[in-house]
Amino acid sequence: MQWLLKDKNYYILTTNQDTQFEKVFPIEKISAIQGDWKYLQCNRRCHDKLYDSVELLHKINAEIDVALKIPTEMGPHCPHCGAELEPWVRSRVFLEGKKYKEEHQKLSDFLRKNMNKKVLFLELGVGRMTPMFIQEP
Numbered sequence: 001m002q003w004l005l006k007d008k009n010y011y012i013l014t015t016n017q018d019t020q021f022e023k024v025f026p027i028e029k030i031s032a033i034q035g036d037w038k039y040l041q042c043n044r045r046c047h048d049k050l051y052d053s054v055e056l057l058h059k060i061n062a063e064i065d066v067a068l069k070i071p072t073e074m075g076p077h078c079p080h081c082g083a084e085l086e087p088w089v090r091s092r093v094f095l096e097g098k099k100y101k102e103e104h105q106k107l108s109d110f111l112r113k114n115m116n117k118k119v120l121f122l123e124l125g126v127g128r129m130t131p132m133f134i135q136e137p
């Protein structure tokens, strides 16, 4: 796909949460509007900060024992309220704070900048689970 978009004015809106687009395309050209597994959030949404999960998950992975358990104290907790941290991905407690708004703003900026041009909307692999994010608008 990268070669196909070379020298093109493009933008990627994705409901994927797996960071795969970031491996190929610049992050400023991507809006991951359903969250991203590389971040953690307070499951009580007590504050609007996301925490990097990658380093933590490597540490936890190294501590998995033969029974496939980790020490309880390694479970990540919110430094403000003590609630569990959970992946920042669409759920009933999904944090729609600063980062979420930034992702939408990047898309809006691209669309506004190109509103008087011919725009091709190419939708790939989007199912009917969450049509309200890409298909319906």
Ligand SMILES: [Zn+2]
Pocket: 042, 043, 044, 045, 046, 047, 078, 079, 080, 081, 082, 083
């Ligand atoms: Zn909290």
